[in-house]
Amino acid sequence: MTGTRLAGTRLAGTRLAGTRLAGTRPRLLYPGPAGLIEHTARYGPPPSGLSRPQREALIAEVDRAGLTGRGGAGFPTARKLAAVAAAHSPAVVVANGTEGEPASIKDRVLMARSPHLVLDGAVVAAELTGAGRAVIVVHRDVREIMDEAAAERARAGLDRVRLEVRTAAGGFVAGQASAVVRWVERGVAAPTATPPRLAQRGLRGAPTLVQNVETLAHLALIARYGAAWFRSAGTPAEPGTMLVTVLGAVREPGVLEVGTGTPVGQLLELAGGASAPPQALLLGGYFGAWVDAAGAPGLPFSSAGLADLGAGPGAGLVAALPVGVCGLAETARVVRYLAGESAGQCGPCRFGLPAIAEQVEQLADRRSADPWLLWRWLGQVDGRGGCAHPDGAVRLVRSALRTFGAELERHAAGRCSGGPAGLLPVPSGSRR
Amino acid sequence: MSSVLGGSQALWFVSRASGLAVLAGFSAAVVAGVAARLGPGGRLRLAAGELHRTLALFCVAFLALHVATAILDPYIKIGWAATVLPLASPYRTLAIGLGALAVDLGGAVLVTSLVRQRLGYRAWRAVHWLAYLAWPTALWHAVTAGNDLRIWWVALVLWGCTAAVGTAVITRLLSRLRGPALPDGAPP
Amino acid sequence: MTRPARLRVDFIACDGRGLCAEALPELITLDDWGFPVVSGQDVPPRLLADARATVRACPRLALGLDAGAGGHDRSA
Numbered sequence: 179m180t181g182t183r184l185a186g187t188r189l190a191g192t193r194l195a196g197t198r199l200a201g202t203r204p205r206l207l208y209p210g211p212a213g214l215i216e217h218t219a220r221y222g223p224p225p226s227g228l229s230r231p232q233r234e235a236l237i238a239e240v241d242r243a244g245l246t247g248r249g250g251a252g253f254p255t256a257r258k259l260a261a262v263a264a265a266h267s268p269a270v271v272v273a274n275g276t277e278g279e280p281a282s283i284k285d286r287v288l289m290a291r292s293p294h295l296v297l298d299g300a301v302v303a304a305e306l307t308g309a310g311r312a313v314i315v316v317h318r319d320v321r322e323i324m325d326e327a328a329a330e331r332a333r334a335g336l337d338r339v340r341l342e343v344r345t346a347a348g349g350f351v352a353g354q355a356s357a358v359v360r361w362v363e364r365g366v367a368a369p370t371a372t373p374p375r376l377a378q379r380g381l382r383g384a385p386t387l388v389q390n391v392e393t394l395a396h397l398a399l400i401a402r403y404g405a406a407w408f409r410s411a412g413t414p415a416e417p418g419t420m421l422v423t424v425l426g427a428v429r430e431p432g433v434l435e436v437g438t439g440t441p442v443g444q445l446l447e448l449a450g451g452a453s454a455p456p457q458a459l460l461l462g463g464y465f466g467a468w469v470d471a472a473g474a475p476g477l478p479f480s481s482a483g484l485a486d487l488g489a490g491p492g493a494g495l496v497a498a499l500p501v502g503v504c505g506l507a508e509t510a511r512v513v514r515y516l517a518g519e520s521a522g523q524c525g526p527c528r529f530g531l532p533a534i535a536e537q538v539e540q541l542a543d544r545r546s547a548d549p550w551l552l553w554r555w556l557g558q559v560d561g562r563g564g565c566a567h568p569d570g571a572v573r574l575v576r577s578a579l580r581t582f583g584a585e586l587e588r589h590a591a592g593r594c595s596g597g598p599a600g601l602l603p604v605p606s607g608s609r610r
Numbered sequence: 611m612s613s614v615l616g617g618s619q620a621l622w623f624v625s626r627a628s629g630l631a632v633l634a635g636f637s638a639a640v641v642a643g644v645a646a647r648l649g650p651g652g653r654l655r656l657a658a659g660e661l662h663r664t665l666a667l668f669c670v671a672f673l674a675l676h677v678a679t680a681i682l683d684p685y686i687k688i689g690w691a692a693t694v695l696p697l698a699s700p701y702r703t704l705a706i707g708l709g710a711l712a713v714d715l716g717g718a719v720l721v722t723s724l725v726r727q728r729l730g731y732r733a734w735r736a737v738h739w740l741a742y743l744a745w746p747t748a749l750w751h752a753v754t755a756g757n758d759l760r761i762w763w764v765a766l767v768l769w770g771c772t773a774a775v776g777t778a779v780i781t782r783l784l785s786r787l788r789g790p791a792l793p794d795g796a797p798p
Numbered sequence: 799m800t801r802p803a804r805l806r807v808d809f810i811a812c813d814g815r816g817l818c819a820e821a822l823p824e825l826i827t828l829d830d831w832g833f834p835v836v837s838g839q840d841v842p843p844r845l846l847a848d849a850r851a852t853v854r855a856c857p858r859l860a861l862g863l864d865a866g867a868g869g870h871d872r873s874a
Contacts, residue, residue: 371810524809525833533830558829564810646857652816652828659817659855731811731859 205411205419206395207291207435211323214330217294224298225401226305226338233306236401237263243405244417245397249274249353249390250463250493252481255397258387261377262307265385271312271339272362272381273300275320275391276346278353279463280515280603282493284421285391287433289320292395293327297341299394302401304339307387311340315358316391318345350464350519354565355388356380357521368521369565392421392494412438416480420494424449426601427456427500438491439483443475445496454500458581460602462492464512465570467577468505471498488577497602504596506585509578510535510542515604516571527568530559538575542599544589552579621683626758628676630767632669633752636716637771639665640745644778648785663723670720673713705755708747715744745775803863805836805849811860818861821852834861 208220228236241256262269273296277285289296300312316324321343328341347367351357354369359380361367380386389397396418400408409417416438422445425431429450436445442459446452456471461479467489469477477483481490499505517531534555540547552575560572579586588595642665645658681688688706692699694714696707719741726734749772758764805825814832824845826834841849841863853861 369810371808525812525814525831526809526829529831530829555830558835562807562809562829562833562835564808652818652820655815655857656817656820656855659857727854727859734859 204435205399206288206295206392206421207433209291211290212292212294214294214327214334214336217292221295221298221399222402224336224398225302228305233263236302237306239405240397240400243400243408244415245393245400245408246416247390248392248396248420248494249355250279250465252490255389255393258377258389259303259306261375262309262385262387265307265378267384269304269307269309269385269387270381271300271304271307271309272355272358272386272388273303273312273314273316273391273394274353274355274358274388275314275316275324276353276358277317278346278348278350279465279493279495280350280605281425281460281497282423282463282495284423284433284494286317286320288392288395288421289316290323293320293324294331295395295398296324296391297327297331297337298398298401299389299391299396300341301337301339302397303387303389303394307385309339309387311342313362313381314341314343314391315346315362316343318348321345350516351521351565351567354567356565358388359386368523369567371564413478413480413482415482420491422479422491422494422496424496424498426460426496426498427452427454427503428498429453436479439478439480441475442477442479442496445479446475446498449496452498452500454502456498457501457503458499458505460497460499461489461495463495463570464516464574464602465566466490466492466495467573468499468509468581469577470581488573488580499601502596503601504542504585504594504599505578505582506538506542506589507594507596507599508602509574509582510539511599511604512602513538513571513575516567516574520567521565524563524568526559526562530555530562531568531571534559534571534575538578541586541589544592544594618683618685621679622685625676625679625683626756628672628679629752629756630758630764631672632676633748633771634767635665635669635672636745636748637775639669640741640775641778643741644782648781666720666723669716673716677709677713702755705751708751709755712744712748712751715740715747719744742779801865802840803846803849803865804838804840805853806862806864807834807836808860808862809833811858813858813860815857817855817857818852821855822848825849826852 212220237256237259240259241254245255246252247255275285275289275296277283297314300314304310304312314324314328324343328343331337331341344362346352346358347361349367351369352361352367356370356372356376357367359376360370363381376386376388378385380388396408412418418438419435420438422434422436424434424445428446431449434445434448436448446456458468458471459474460466460468461484467487469487469489477487479491479496484490499508513531514535517535520527520531522528534552537547537552537555556572556575559568561569563569585595639662642658642662646655646662649655649658677693680686681690681693686701688699688701692706692710694710694717696710697703698710699706718737722729722734722737749768752768753759759768812833816828816832818834819826819828822845825841826836829835849863853863
């Protein structure tokens, strides 16, 4: 079994840290890579050869477990499974390990540490939906590891389902579900219009289940241990554990596995604590929202806990912005990146995001910007696209304007509280 | 004049006249179609689009008249099959055959346009390009099947149609070569 | 008895040609980049026929009229 080397996963200049857990035993992440033997010793054999009533019972179990998507949308997994299972033609499963969000590394860490858990989940999902094959789309950093794991299983004759590992496209929108399907089908990583829904017609017209790799890993464990076990962590409304990438001004950035609803302050503590007094936190991802650091520590890291602030756990990400770094400048860099990452298929996104980025850059540079124009464009771009990309960028900017109000005033007076930006990773030329 | 009013002469005149009307209408439809695509301003594009559709239906009506009167004319033997089957006409097989081919191509465009909501954009668009094939076929049919080019104003109409459609087609090709039509997208 | 219907824009298909805003200015305006802004409200019955005609007028088949329209597929 190869080592845990994850090419290129340096996170803002610091090494990838280990895993830590809050209160419960690790579920998804154990130290070290797990070959098939260690994996089976650790978790037990995967369920297989399910009869039809057993499949229906397991979907019901997943429903009781309350598993929701861990890719950012948070859609109930059992409902997706049922929708695809109910289709009249052979289905296909697509495991989404693209991780297009540059600041997030949790999916890569999961695939590097527990590739078999992800593959187990894909196989279970395939059995539940009547699919004969599962396409595992993975970030190129972990392609080799996933290939090896799939080969190990093939040698052991483990699965009745055919597993195909493919390298994901680069780019922010490449991780969107329909974009992944189009990437596999035609090598174009851009979202497609719905209707028709992927559950009805997706990859080459077949009913398609697209599921984030972390969600599949949880599914693999629910299939073994049941709903009650899954619910023994997290909150009643949002049960289970989740993987969170913590980065920015913390002493030990990395990936944590925590129960949903863990207070944000505890996440920072688990990441070694803040390395500098935090000013604000970016929650969810680049399509997420900034929140003021002052009220943050007590906030539960869950949809319910963050909803009032216009934020959410998103793709499981917490980035700490310290005092002394200009939040507007960081936001401007990210928004410019997001504008460049537009698939370019929809006018409001393709033209609106660069226009918005220009305005935010002007605010960050202490040049005069037109706030009326910015608000107008935010309103014109939100919700008007073929996917949620523009919505996310709008959410980020609106939250920045809310959270960095004091900074805005300073900028209007020609001052700035921070040094040069560069905290949040913004890859250049990553797309196409 | 009484010979003109004789039944078969009337059919013959109506057939030639309606044929010319179809060609003129078809040509105007092509120009309107290109204007609907490349015209400046949403208002013009909307008007051109509606005109394009109306003219196309106008063509269908006059085409029906043109075909019916030609076939019903007892003086020449064409037969109904020759409406859609090229090489089925005993009279001027090639010339009438071109007409049938034009009907086939135009018919495909028409049918797909009528059901395009159900068909989907891609399939509809692919078939629609056949219109650029149907027009020269119709023109060639007009030149070979009719004897009227020696009448000066008929020739004028034909040349006018050719010039108009030629301009439209060249404009369309140039815009396609330059790349897919992009909206301006410039903020105020 | 007409069912409630809402206009929906497929922004991936839409090219910003602007025919819809000309055909139905009561319900469709253009944003600063020439793309249609449709309200999420039901089409008033007196404009339903015009709305259907506008849907047919779209050269890219990007405009649709259906019950309970709007938003992308969040289940995918």
